[in-house]
Amino acid sequence: MPPAPSRKERRRFPSFLRPMTTTSIAVEESPRIRTLLALADDALILGHRISEWTGHAPTLEEELAFANIALDLIGQARALYQATGQNEDELAYLRDPHRFRNALIAELPNGDFAFTIVRLFLVSVASDQFWRSAVQNDDPDIAAIAAKAQKETAYHVRHAADWLVRLGDGTAESHRRAQNALDALWPYTGDIVDRDAWLQAVAPVLARATLTQPAEGWMQPSGRDGRHTEHLGHLLAEMQILPRTYPGATW
Amino acid sequence: MYSQALNTRDTSTDSSPEAIRFQARIDDEQRIEPNDWMPEAYRRTLIRQISQHAHSEIVGMLPEGNWITRAPSLRRKAALLAKVQDEGGHGLYLYSAAETLGVAREDLEDQLLSGRAKYSSIFNYPTLSWADIGTIGWLVDGAAIMNQIPLCRCSYGPYARAMIRVCREESFHQRQGYEIVLTLCRGTTEQKAMAQDALDRWWWPCLMMFGPPDTDSLHSDTSMRWKIKRFSNDGLRQKFVDATVPQGHFLGLTFPDPELRFDETEGHWQFGAIDWDEFRAVLSGNGPCNRERLEARRKAHDDGAWVREAALAHAAKQRKTA
Ligand SMILES: [Fe+2]
């Protein structure tokens, strides 16, 4: 954070004339920190999106389930930010959109329930595969986080898959909505690392849901380089408003 | 989050042997269970009270949910989300407790959405700053505890048991809310002003949460005799004021009541007149957020209709193939 104006400076300039400063921070990104930030930002941004359902979910049971999933993801994000050795809140609240390393799929607006479920499914299958292998990671911080995250993520996959099958194999309308969501989201899955393993896990659930797997065509860029959709700026503007408005305050 | 015990008109002309045995069990502090005989008025009163309580938990998710995406730190974000989730859980246990009395949750939800059922007036006020989140925890959950601790000994077993778990969580919310306000009051000038503004807006509506003054109940109170209710509205309100005023002073905040003063002889904090016109207006649908709250619930219900239909259709298909 930039230093607060000194007493002398304050005296010299009335507040409206004080030189402009920014509350934004930049992070020195070693490969390790970059990996941690990518994982943390995915979890935070998706968790934030899911938390937006609070009070608006289709059933009371689903309110509770979504809150659980959002809490898991926010918890994972916190552990990962902490593993960078930097302040978790500064990382979440004081980075500009182009410094976020999450995949684009996490930041897309929730859409309808089908969109939220299909996204959760596609992302959670990839996370599940990552966390299961990360239990053996050489980095002890990542291995420790993985031990907890893999259990949580296995539940997210189960929950999303159950709904996906219900929606795909439910009514004509729910099928249509689930297929639309799948078609819209598929191009955002281009940066999944082990795509073959991922496809192998995704395909049987899509089949049970009687959904058509989209063709492997054009894919959106990953977003991990900091080029995001138009939506992330709005999400962060809302999320970061208090720490940005009251620099240096403790909450 | 909140229950207000209802005053019931005295309909105690039933002198059947069952009715006499029923009252004797209550006088003996025994719990009434779902399959036990109970007067119809007892059943109706409980359904009304428990479902209003459930609706309050559910509608109460909206004002606090309003700040989940803007919580100022990750720790606060997680805590707020968990709190709002607890309130949803309270709604769920309470609907289940009401169902033991022979009503369906769907019918109770319909009553809420159609505007026939009531819920706590407090949730018709807006949450305008982060300090409101702390203040709601401190005052609204605090008032809920005052109301609900006696309900842990309510004569109806399933309600009393639900309240024990609910009260444990409400006291956690209350401490957490107070800690948010404390942090603001120890913070910057702007933060302290935020906390004072929140207290100014929430104090009187919180006092109204305990319901109309005792002088307004014209009928002898059957709810008391049935041990659904154990303290009068004014009694609980006074207890709340006595517990809360010193907490507010410790924070360095001022209550928006020039008449507030400690009465040495009575040992109570005396407070000014409550604006009951405002209370009646909010209760009858004319509070700042009544329409928005119901609209939000209806929208969630309507937007979710196709999802619930899909789940039913899928379950039916599964049964056919099973
Ligand atoms: Fe509650």
Ligand SMILES: [Fe+2]
């Ligand atoms: Fe609560």
